[in-house]
Every structure is written in C-alpha cells, then in structure tokens.
Amino acid sequence: MAQGAAVRADHDYDYSNFYYSSSDDLFAIFGPYDDWWYGSARNNGYYLFSQPMSTKPGPEINLEDQLTHEHRDMLNLASYNYLGLSYHPEVVAAAKSALDHYGLGAAGSPILSGTMDLHMTLEKELAAFKKKPAAMVFATGYSTNVGLLSALLRPGDWAIMDQNVHASIVDGVIMSKANARFFRHNQPGDLEKKLKGTTGKKLVIVEGVYSMDGDTARLPELVAIAKAAGARVMIDEAHSTFVYGDNGRGVAESFEMEDQIDIHVGTFSKALGGQGGYVAGSQGLYNYLMGFARSRVFSCALAPAVTAGVLAALRVAAREPELRTTLWNNVAHFRKLMSDAGVDVGESTSQIIPIMIRNDRKILGIAQKLQRAGLYLQPIIFPAVAKHRSRFRVSISATHTPEQLNRAAGILVETLRSEGIL
Ligand SMILES: Cc1ncc(COP(=O)(O)O)c(C=O)c1O
Missing domain, CATH: 3.40.640.10 (Type I PLP-dependent aspartate aminotransferase-like (Major domain))
Known part of the structure; x- marks a missing residue:
C-alpha cells in the first residue's frame, strides 16, 4: 500500500494488504497499518486476538474484553491443554x-x-x-x-x-x-x-x-x-x-x-x-x-x-492412559452434539474440531457474540488458514465435563443459527 494512502474505514482489509510500502523509509509501513488497525480493524473484531486471560487455561476462564475492559467468565474451548496437565x-x-x-x-x-x-x-x-x-x-x-x-x-x-x-x-x-x-x-x-x-x-x-x-x-x-x-x-x-x-x-x-x-x-x-x-x-x-x-x-x-x-x-x-480415554470420550460427545445440530466440522477426526464459517468478514463478529454469550473460541483467519477458509478451532480437553461441553455446544449452535450459518 502506498505511503499515506487512505485506508477505507470498512472491513475489506486483512494483513496481506500491509506487507509492502512504496516509500524508501522502512518505518513508512507502520502508518497505513495503524490507520486500519485503530480506524477499523480493532473496532470490528481484530481485538479478539491476544486477549489477556487472568486464570489458568482450564475449562472455565476469565478474559478481559479489550474494548470495554470488562472481565468475563467463559467456557473455554480454545486452549491446547488436551490433558489438563498445565495445572x-x-x-x-x-x-x-x-x-x-x-x-x-x-x-x-x-x-x-x-x-x-x-x-x-x-x-x-x-x-x-x-x-x-x-x-x-x-x-x-x-x-x-x-x-x-x-x-x-x-x-x-x-x-x-x-x-x-x-x-x-x-x-x-x-x-x-x-x-x-x-x-x-x-x-x-x-x-x-x-x-x-x-x-x-x-x-x-x-x-x-x-x-x-x-x-x-x-x-x-x-x-x-x-x-x-x-x-x-x-x-x-x-x-x-x-x-x-x-x-x-x-x-x-x-x-x-x-x-x-x-x-x-x-x-x-x-x-x-x-x-x-x-x-x-x-x-x-x-x-x-x-x-x-x-x-x-x-x-x-x-x-x-x-x-x-x-x-x-x-x-x-x-x-495415566485414562486421561486419553476421557479425552476421546469428550471428543465423541462433542462431535455428536455438532453432527446432531448439522454443524460443518470439515474433515476433523481428532480432538481439534474446526467449526467452519468460511466467511472472513462475519467470523469476527460471531466470535464477539460467542464471547458475550460466555464461550471463548478463537477465530482463525488468514494468514493462519487460507482466505475464505475461516473457522473457529475447538480444542477438547480431558478436563471438560459433559455438562460444560453441552453448555458450550448450546451457545455455539444458538449463535450460529442467529447468524444464519446454520
Ligand atoms: C505442527 C506444529 N509444529 C510446531 C508448533 C510450534 O509449537 P510451539 O507453540 O510449542 O512453539 C505448532 C504450534 O502450534 C504446531 O502446530
């Protein structure tokens, strides 16, 4: 993007628009990115990345909303802690x-x-x-x-x-x-x-x-x-x-x-x-x-x-192989909840279950709604996945209880329905 070019205030940009700058000044690359970040991206959901967690990465966590600075208790389906061993x-x-x-x-x-x-x-x-x-x-x-x-x-x-x-x-x-x-x-x-x-x-x-x-x-x-x-x-x-x-x-x-x-x-x-x-x-x-x-x-x-x-x-x-058994039981339980509701989980067969949204614009707004309804799921967008292959990535843990998974699935399915994804 040319130095000083106005960045549209809507949501059409992603990181790929900011790799290059036409100026010879190395730091000229910052300006357009900052304009987009503060003028549009942040308010349109990009703030959902790197949100500070103030608890251990267990099934229920507390996160700070970077826009409102509210602290929210949420169900957590976003951490890699598959066996709960971090704590x-x-x-x-x-x-x-x-x-x-x-x-x-x-x-x-x-x-x-x-x-x-x-x-x-x-x-x-x-x-x-x-x-x-x-x-x-x-x-x-x-x-x-x-x-x-x-x-x-x-x-x-x-x-x-x-x-x-x-x-x-x-x-x-x-x-x-x-x-x-x-x-x-x-x-x-x-x-x-x-x-x-x-x-x-x-x-x-x-x-x-x-x-x-x-x-x-x-x-x-x-x-x-x-x-x-x-x-x-x-x-x-x-x-x-x-x-x-x-x-x-x-x-x-x-x-x-x-x-x-x-x-x-x-x-x-x-x-x-x-x-x-x-x-x-x-x-x-x-x-x-x-x-x-x-x-x-x-x-x-x-x-x-x-x-x-x-x-x-x-x-x-x-x-303790029983930790893996519990994990796989939880995976089967959550997978069934998703398939009963008709949720698209791509080709997953593991404890990582993508919830395919395939809409790079909409997914950040959906992520915000999920959080406000009490479910922490990270939106995954370009460059982590190809453009138009956006998804939420569910990580199941042995430490989730079936009741927590039911509640999380309920929030997810209701939100996807209200957004016209289901
Ligand atoms: C396949 C693969 N290799 C390597 C890494 C990097 O691992 P770490 O986060 O421990 O640095 C990751 C992280 O997600 C990964 O998925």
Whole structure:
C-alpha cells in the first residue's frame, strides 16, 4: 500500500494488504497499518486476538474484553491443554520445587552452561517413551523445526511438504535454502507427482494431526511413496503426541509405522501443557543437531522450572492412559452434539474440531457474540488458514465435563443459527 494512502474505514482489509510500502523509509509501513488497525480493524473484531486471560487455561476462564475492559467468565474451548496437565498438582509441584532449587532461568545455551541435570533426565525419559535411541529438547516447538530443518537441509536438497504444515516447518525450510515443494494436503498421488524430477537428498514432511483442520496424515500411503522415491520422512506430532496411539506416542504409533519414519518431532506446549519441543530419532541425528541446530546452539536452554514441569507431565501422561480415554470420550460427545445440530466440522477426526464459517468478514463478529454469550473460541483467519477458509478451532480437553461441553455446544449452535450459518 502506498505511503499515506487512505485506508477505507470498512472491513475489506486483512494483513496481506500491509506487507509492502512504496516509500524508501522502512518505518513508512507502520502508518497505513495503524490507520486500519485503530480506524477499523480493532473496532470490528481484530481485538479478539491476544486477549489477556487472568486464570489458568482450564475449562472455565476469565478474559478481559479489550474494548470495554470488562472481565468475563467463559467456557473455554480454545486452549491446547488436551490433558489438563498445565495445572496438574504433580506438574505444578515439580515446577515449584525446581524454581526453588535452580532459580528462574538456565542462564546459558544448552551447549554451553545451560544444560542442567533436569534437561538430561527429560531427554533420556523422552527417548525411552518414544522408543528411540535419542531425543533432543528445544526451548519451543517453533525453534525445534527451525533448528532441525536448517541444520539438516542444504541448498540443492529437496523438502517436499504437505501444503498444510505449520509455519515453523516452512520457516525452517526457507532458512535452509533447500528446494521446496508443497503437495496437496494429504494426497499421496500429488506427493508422487511432486517427487518426480527431484534428485539428490530428499525429505518428505507431514504432521500427525493437522493443527487447523484436525485431520490425521494418511501415513501408510504417503510413507510408501516417499520411501519408493528414496526420501527420508519426518513427522511433526505436535498435536498428536500423548493423544494418539495405545501408549500415547502419536499417530505413527497408531499406524504401527514408527520405525518407518526417520525423524519424530513434537512439542510440550499442547498435551503436556508446558513449553518446548523435541526431536526423537537416531543417535547420529542427535549428535549432528547438537552441533548444527542454530536455534538451540545460539539460544538459552529451556527454563529449569518448565523442564521439571514437563518431565512431571510426561510421567503423568505415560502413567495415566485414562486421561486419553476421557479425552476421546469428550471428543465423541462433542462431535455428536455438532453432527446432531448439522454443524460443518470439515474433515476433523481428532480432538481439534474446526467449526467452519468460511466467511472472513462475519467470523469476527460471531466470535464477539460467542464471547458475550460466555464461550471463548478463537477465530482463525488468514494468514493462519487460507482466505475464505475461516473457522473457529475447538480444542477438547480431558478436563471438560459433559455438562460444560453441552453448555458450550448450546451457545455455539444458538449463535450460529442467529447468524444464519446454520
Ligand atoms: C505442527 C506444529 N509444529 C510446531 C508448533 C510450534 O509449537 P510451539 O507453540 O510449542 O512453539 C505448532 C504450534 O502450534 C504446531 O502446530
């Protein structure tokens, strides 16, 4: 957008209108964006992002309305806390005790002074849980993918990704300067096409559960095609570790295909309710990343209290499969409520249930109405999903009660009906 151009006061803009500016002044890009933000976007619902929560991310929360500054109690279907472990008493006690013992931060990179005995214990127990020779812990899931991919891939290599992979995977591939191709979401035939003509080193990248659609990778077909082309395979199980598989090891476990996948990635920020990410695989992979994963080498290690909390959460998740059973019962319950009411949930089969709105203008107004009726659901719009594929993303947790899910579904269905979506 040209510097100083008037921004229309209606709602026709989204972030894609503000990527460029015609001025040579770097900061000229701020003005039109601010005009839109304060003149229109904020008042038309964009304020619904980054609303401060003043409670733990449980089934019932308190949020501050950024327009009126009212504090509102709401049912929460928006947090990733799939097993409720972020505030599990054992997890909180472990984090508190580590805080007393180690203090706040790790005070160093993991390859210098930032590795504590806690980090080593977490890596060892995680490798044992994932049944892999080694597992490496990173400070976030985002930095895991960026560090891993920029360490492994070189210019001239090939990364062939599902078109719906997370931004951290895309960013890692961009940073590596490898050749990149996307195959149509979950379509083995298109993966085969995209692998044609690639030579040299290849990595095919998929996710276990896709974070915006809640569907799972068609692993048997995709892995067979990747292997036939001589590619290595990576799976990001950010949303499926501790949720899928008889032992919670993820979608690869549920397909009994763990050994056919070369690199297993996951995060601690979803089902474990903590923070951080991991790569599990061979000892050679671990050793190489230790030297070359720049997002880890040049960044402070995971804070000790979080590391201890994640370790405790891992132990609870491994020890108590009934948490997963409760989660899946809740998912089935909510899914039935949605299908009885005729709500469009896309292709979801998991604990992530998109409520498809497909109207980028309307969804923010609906989100506001939902909140005022007592239901917290985040609108998901471009660039998190393609334009005109806007949706609310429901995250079900083992800690929701059937009564809370009934109430939430009631608010949702009534609001969608009043808005003409149903
Ligand atoms: C598939 C996937 N990978 C990585 C990440 C990044 O994880 P984190 O939020 O722990 O940094 C996410 C986050 O939502 C994700 O969905």
